[in-house]
Amino acid sequence: MISLKSTLAKPYSKKVFKDIQKWAQNPIKTQTKVFKKLIKEAKSTKFGEDHDFKDIKTHQDFVDRVPIREYEELKPYILTVLNGKENILWKGKPLYFAKTSGTTSGAKYIPITKESMPSHIDAARNAILLYINETGKTKFIDGKMIFLQGSPELEKKNGINIGRLSGIAAHYVPKYLQKNRLPSWETNCINDWETKVEEIIKETLPENMTVISGIPSWVQMYFEKIILQTNKPIGEVFENFTLFIYGGVNYEPYRAKFENLIGRKVDSIELYPASEGFFAFQDTQLEKGMLLQLNSGIFYEFVKADEFFNQNRERITLEEIQIGVNYVMIISTNAGLWAYNIGDTIEFTSTNPYRIIVTGRIKHxxxxxxxxxxxxxxxxxxxxxxxxxxxxxxxxxxxxxxxxxxxxxxxxxxxxxxxxxxxxxxxxxxxxxxxxxxxxxxxxxxxxxxxxxxxxxxxxxxxxxxxxxxxxxxxxxxxxxxxxxxxxxxxxxxxxxxxx
The missing domain is CATH 3.30.300 (GMP Synthetase; Chain A, domain 3)
Structure with missing residues (x-):
């Protein structure tokens, strides 16, 4: 029997596909619009005043006034926000700080605002909808879906909630998915990973699991423990498991191992989420790369990786990029990150539309x-x-x-x-x-x-x-x-x- 959700998914996925095509087929216009809006919205912030945003009209104006920054160089502004001050990097206060491991001085606190939060949620949803639009497959929607992630428990400081990005995102699961989604809130809150996995297995083994999502290494552990308990491949334990969604690390080294654990091939969707923004997702099963999110309040700049540490490095925009060149990706966002180096290197696999692969980090x-x-x-x-x-x-x-x-x-x-x-x-x-x-x-x-x-x-x-x-x-x-x-x-x- 076909459910209402499955019936509605196809027309909805077609609408989302058309909406995405509008900006994906007009990339330069879309990014110009994002750039102008970011500058306008942040003109009266402390950062905007410090960097003369009122006189920024072009990308070159921005380059002249706003240098590329690492986290440590942005940290004084972030600490001011953490201490409760408003209108520092972005108007008002952030909704959240996503807490991540820092590379030089402990934890990093990445702001997430009411303007930036929707893109973290919508991009993952849209990745699934574009998969439906392309393949016509909807049966998985009626099964159970597991998302291996951090604890949704948050701490609060000066009115701002703080937690891991995946835990923050858990607060935004749409109502129509809540009954399908596993593990339970209580299990997600378990901090000890081994205990958590055992509880996840207890919850999922009796269920009709159709979608499994997480970092490959964590999912592999979950699979291996299930096989140990059941003495069956994952494909037999979960007969209707048809879609694996992943991000965080390159799946290719794991793919053969996964297919062996599952006992058959399953479709996969790659995501490129980070605390700083949801940058890209795989929009097709037919082409290499992930669709760069150009309409999500993020303005992108790129520096050739082999020139990144040069004194006269050039910051370019989309219209100047070349396929196959290794670039450091620089972002400015509606969360208040400005010419920010997230440390990742990427390559473009296509310019129509703009698709990327993650090639690594600029530092070893x-x-x-x-x-x-x-x-x-x-x-x-x-x-x-x-x-x-x-x-x-x-x-x-x-x-x-x-x-x-x-x-x-x-x-x-x-x-x-x-x-x-x-x-x-x-x-x-x-x-x-x-x-x-x-x-x-x-x-x-x-x-x-x-x-x-x-x-x-x-x-x-x-x-x-x-x-x-x-x-x-x-x-x-x-x-x-x-x-x-x-x-x-x-x-x-x-x-x-x-x-x-």
Whole structure:
């Protein structure tokens, strides 16, 4: 029997598709309109006055007055807002602060306003509606949908609610989905991840699950626990499971593993949400890339990644971009972020419409599982281990091991010692504990048994130099990256037999 929701979904999805086409087919006009509105709305804010918004008429005017900023450079304004002041970065006060792990000085607080909040909700909904419009599939709407996310419990400071973005979004589930949506509010509020997953399994096992959504590494853990309990592939446990929605990390390394766990292929939709804004979503199953959200109160600028650290780097807009070039994405938003570097690098796969893929971060990092480990953290961790041992080190690099021969994935540390520690296990333990102390995401992944603790692989004497020599990068200003999000260097070290 076809439900009312399924019946209404097709005409509604067609309407949303047509609405999106209006701005997607007029991208430059749409972005110009967004830009002008942002400047006008923020003209009388503290930031607008400090940067002479009243005289900004063109993009070049904006470039001349508003430099690209990292979080730390915007922090004084954000702290003022946190202290209860109004009209600082945007008119009035934010509705929320999305709390995220910071890269240099603890937590980051990203404002979300009444103007910006709808785009966080509408984009995810529209991704599903465009999937319906393209495929004609609606049966999944009548089943249960699970969204693995953070706790919806919020704290309050000076009248502003603070929490994780996914927890904030949980407050905006539309009424027509509330009966279909799992897990329950009570289960979502559980902070201990292992306990939470067990409760989610109890709630979902008896249900007709049709849509499952979350970061691939977390969903993989959920799948594996179900298979352990039922001794059946996911596709048999949930016979009508047909759609996987994901974001946060690249799904491709997981895809084969997922299909093995499920026992068959399922359609997938990629999303590009962040605390700073919902930037893009996959609008078609037929083309590569995600549709850049140009009508969501976000004005985009781009800097070529290989020129980003140059003094005379050029900030360009949509009409100047080229397909296949790696860009750093800079945003200005109706949440009060101005020429803000979110740190991501992207490439355009299409300009009609404008579609992108996320290629990584402008700075070296590891986030194969959503852990966001950065150079500062690994440098501090190994320094701590060296200070608490008799070891001496020449060089090191870190890479994720996503598909080990056995056991859980882990971070593999390649270290060239000039003097080896008395106990390699103790040395590794100091590094791992240091990383857990510095990085809450890494801590959660270890405690949640998504990752096992790191493993050290010893590199032969002069091994890194031999690697750099083969790359034509020996000497000069060339440096071994202390961490990478792939195994290019790791595989080269093995291939060159630079491993002890």
């Amino acid at each position: 990092f590891i986030s194969a599982f959503g852990e966001h480990v950065i150079g500062k953290e690994v440098d501090h961790a190994i320094k701590e281990a060296l200070e608490n041992s008799n070891a001496q080190m020449t060089e090191f690099t870190v890479a994720p091991q996503i598909n080990p021969d056995s056991g859980l994935p882990y971070h593999e540390w390649f270290i060239e010692f000039s003097k080896e520690p008395e106990s390699l296990d103790d040395f590794a333990s100091i590094i791992d504990k240091s990383l857990q102390n510095q990085n809450s995401y890494y801590y959660d992944l270890i405690k949640g048994k998504i990752l096992q603790t790191l493993k050290i692989t010893k590199v032969v004497k002069d091994g890194f130099n031999q690697y750099m020599k083969t790359e034509g990068k020996l000497g000069g200003q060339n440096k071994i990256p202390h961490l990478t999000n792939d195994r290019t260097i790791a595989n080269a070290l093995y291939k060159l037999k630079m491993i002890k």
